[in-house]
Amino acid sequence: MPSEMTIGRVAKAAGCKVQTVRYYEQIGLVPAPPRSEGNQRLYGQAAVDRLLFIRHARELGFSLPAIRDLIGLSDNPDRPCDAVDAIAKAQLAEVDLRLQRLQALRGELERMIAQCRGGRIAECRVIEVLGDHSLCAAESHDPASPSL
Amino acid sequence: MPSEMTIGRVAKAAGCKVQTVRYYEQIGLVPAPPRSEGNQRLYGQAAVDRLLFIRHARELGFSLPAIRDLIGLSDNPDRPCDAVDAIAKAQLAEVDLRLQRLQALRGELERMIAQCRGGRIAECRVIEVLGDHSLCAAESHDPASPSL
DNA sequence: TCTAAGAGCTACAGTCGCTGTAGCATCAAG
DNA sequence: CTTGATGCTACAGCGACTGTAGCTCTTAGA
Structure with a gap:
């Protein structure tokens, strides 16, 4: 049963x-x-x-579509598993990309916070940094040195 | 002008x-x-x-609500910037959490891919690993039967 | 056997942060 | 004066669920 x-x-x-x-x-x-x-x-x-x-x-x-593909593939177990491998590798590449971006963001946030000295908002670097896009490394996804 | x-x-x-x-x-x-x-x-x-x-x-x-808060704060520049600091720190904590989880996922994906030897799907470790939650570091569940 | 709580059912709206579409009006260039 | 780009409003759709309303069904206790 x-x-x-x-x-x-x-x-x-x-x-x-x-x-x-x-x-x-x-x-x-x-x-x-x-x-x-x-x-x-x-x-x-x-x-x-x-x-x-x-x-x-x-x-x-x-993603759900990717999972749908994986399920479909696993329901046909006689075919070669190249497709499965490809889906997994694409997923890994995406994860790596997200990791890179998150790490860059983390650096910026830390920098921002380090500069918040508890003064008045008028002097708060967090707001300032957020407003000044030129200090930001995000746009030119360059992992090398955000400077500042 | x-x-x-x-x-x-x-x-x-x-x-x-x-x-x-x-x-x-x-x-x-x-x-x-x-x-x-x-x-x-x-x-x-x-x-x-x-x-x-x-x-x-x-x-x-x-998030947009957090940004709304930041804008509201920056429009009142005479108050202390503790609130700004708190929002930024909360954001950093969340980023750290996401980083941790992503890194764990990356490890699992790599392991999966390393075990895909290009054979038939029936022998594909990717599918197998996905089906077997007990190999997963994320959460411990019943080591129930794998094999979708 | 009755009853009441809890779980299940369908159908639909809401979440977040946009993005796309339809069907117009307006504007700038040739 | 025409044409094509841009603007306007209003609304639907995305992904991946989550929540709600208003029922029906099951199950455990009295």
Whole structure:
């Protein structure tokens, strides 16, 4: 017996909200399960596994379309896994990009905060720095030396 | 003379889209400018400055409500800048959190990709790792069955 | 067996920060 | 004077959910 569960239990088992499960069903990311006599969804372990897969991939930053691709690929296990590799590598590249930008931002924020000396706002460097775009390294995504 | 500009010019000068400028006006982040005889918005340099301020803060990851706060504070320059400091520090803390999580994700992605040996999907570690939450550093859950 | 709380159902609105579209009016250049 | 770019308003849509309203269903206790 696949130990049937209500939506609340699968959601809990997968670590997401009931609405999210229904949403994933709505957009076709998980199949619509059979219903009980009282019209309630009944899930088996496979549903939990798929939800865990989705959640894990989401935590890794994969978009829902990318996850849909991954699911489609994993449902055809005889093809070569180049496509899977490509999706994962694209994801890694995006993560690297986000990391770079975040690190640059972190540097700027620290610089800003270091210059806030607790005086009046009129002298506050945070406001000033935010207003002066020329001091900012963000525009010319140059990881080398923001100067200041 | 504040050298009046149409919305297209300010948008270009501030590096954002025309719609974005109108959106910021709509939500009260920039003041509604005077209009020309033909009902077109006419902006001065101050508008460009404020937009640059907003854009810069957005690039640093500040939310629009936080930016609204910063603008409100900078419009009252006689108060102490503790509040500004607090907002910037909260932002830094959030950035640090995102950095941590992203770095963890990066590690997992690299591990996944390293294990994709170009075989068939059936043997692909990427899919497997995504399905097996127990290999994941993010959160500890039941080491349930992998394999989607 | 009854009852009341809790969980499930559908359908839809709201979130955030924009972006795109439709269908007009206006403006600047040739 | 015409044409094409730009401006206007109003609204819909994006992604990935989350929340709400107003029901129905299930389940545990009295």
